[in-house]
Amino acid sequence: MTIAPEAPTLPATRPAVPEFLELEITGRCQLTCGHCYAESGPTNGHGTMTGDDWRRVITEAATLGTKIVQFIGGEPTLAPEFAGLVGHALDAGLRVQVYSNLYRVRADHWDLFAHPRVSLGTSYYSDVADEHDAITGRKGSHGSTRANIVEAVRRGIPVKVGIVHMRDGQRSEEARAEMAALGVDRVHIDRVRAVGNASTAKALIPSTSELCGRCADGKAAILPDGKVAPCVLGRFLPAGDVKSGSLEQVFAGPLWAQVAASIPRRKRTAGCLPDEDSCQPAPRNASEGCNPDQDGSDCSPAETPACDPSY
Numbered sequence: 001m002t003i004a005p006e007a008p009t010l011p012a013t014r015p016a017v018p019e020f021l022e023l024e025i026t027g028r029c030q031l032t033c034g035h036c037y038a039e040s041g042p043t044n045g046h047g048t049m050t051g052d053d054w055r056r057v058i059t060e061a062a063t064l065g066t067k068i069v070q071f072i073g074g075e076p077t078l079a080p081e082f083a084g085l086v087g088h089a090l091d092a093g094l095r096v097q098v099y100s101n102l103y104r105v106r107a108d109h110w111d112l113f114a115h116p117r118v119s120l121g122t123s124y125y126s127d128v129a130d131e132h133d134a135i136t137g138r139k140g141s142h143g144s145t146r147a148n149i150v151e152a153v154r155r156g157i158p159v160k161v162g163i164v165h166m167r168d169g170q171r172s173e174e175a176r177a178e179m180a181a182l183g184v185d186r187v188h189i190d191r192v193r194a195v196g197n198a199s200t201a202k203a204l205i206p207s208t209s210e211l212c213g214r215c216a217d218g219k220a221a222i223l224p225d226g227k228v229a230p231c232v233l234g235r236f237l238p239a240g241d242v243k244s245g246s247l248e249q250v251f252a253g254p255l256w257a258q259v260a261a262s263i264p265r266r267k268r269t270a271g272c273l274p275d276e277d278s279c280q281p282a283p284r285n286a287s288e289g290c291n292p293d294q295d296g297s298d299c300s301p302a303e304t305p306a307c308d309p310s311y
Contacts, residue, residue, distance in 0.1 A: 017064040017251050022221035022232050025054060025085065026074040030103050032137030035164060037233050040074040047224020051081040053243065055088050057222060060247045062092035070097040070121075072232060074224075077109060086112055097121055102148035103141050110155065119158035122149065126171040127178040135166060153183040160186035217260075220251075230259055237262065 027044035099121040132142035226243030239259040240250030
């Protein structure tokens with residue numbers, strides 16, 4: 001009797017790879033913000049991930065189903081291979097967001113930002129220069145960032161602005177009104193989160209209670225050393241390493257599942273607003289809350305990359 005050969009073992013179903021990846025390509029930044037979750041600064045390095053490492057990750061992400069990558073730091077435009085990595089992501093068919101402080105913008109970067117699949121994000125703190133500059137630790141940063149926001153709008157480049165509400169009396173609402181008057185239609189206010197510099201200043205150990213409640217839901221972050229986290233704010237929850245393995249291995253592994261399960265989920269309220277504790281000052285009406293068509297239902301720190309920045 002002929003014995004039929006044993007049927008081949010079929011590969012396991014591929015893990016769900018986040019559609020949105022934050023790529024923290026440097027720890028260097030011209031600013032010294034006291035609340036910076038990444039503890040970035042002018043003397044920080046670019047990390048141990050090489051240009052080849054980042055290109056490999058971007059290629060794999062596109063192959064596995066990622067739709068959007070966000071380049072962030074630090075200040076991502078300071079990374080030596082910034083422009084080349086953005087070009088690589090675009091060549092791979094991905095949409096790109098660059099989250100920049102917009103303190104300085106090179107002429108050739110404006111051409112890059114004008115690509116139809118590229119958008120900008122930035123942080124802004126006050127309509128008063130002294131207050132903004134005191135938060136960033138860089139005199140003149142208000143004028144530079146504001147001027148580059150104006151230039152982005154003039155060029156028709158999609159830009160969203162996040163305002164981190166640091167303290168009582170901060171002119172956050174005035175800053176939001178100013179941005180609206182300048183033609184920025186995506187402005188979000190959030191409270192400061194006790195992560196990174198803000199955690200150190202408050203002598204707190206980072207906690208999952210500081211997260212928006214939607215980290216790891218279709219999103220993940222890759223840090224300058226190759227560590228994978230549920231978002232850049234959740235950097236204290238390492239869930240894998242792309243320096244020593246692949247994205248597919250990370251997202252198929254038990255550690256990623258454990259980390260994702262450890263993050264408390266927030267109950268969404270009517271009008272798709274984030275939970276009341278997440279954003280201060282509160283949105284003025286439901287239409288200004290977290291619109292799933294625009295903001296991915298996020299309440300990240302001032303729409304920084306903690307959550308889906310889909311448009």
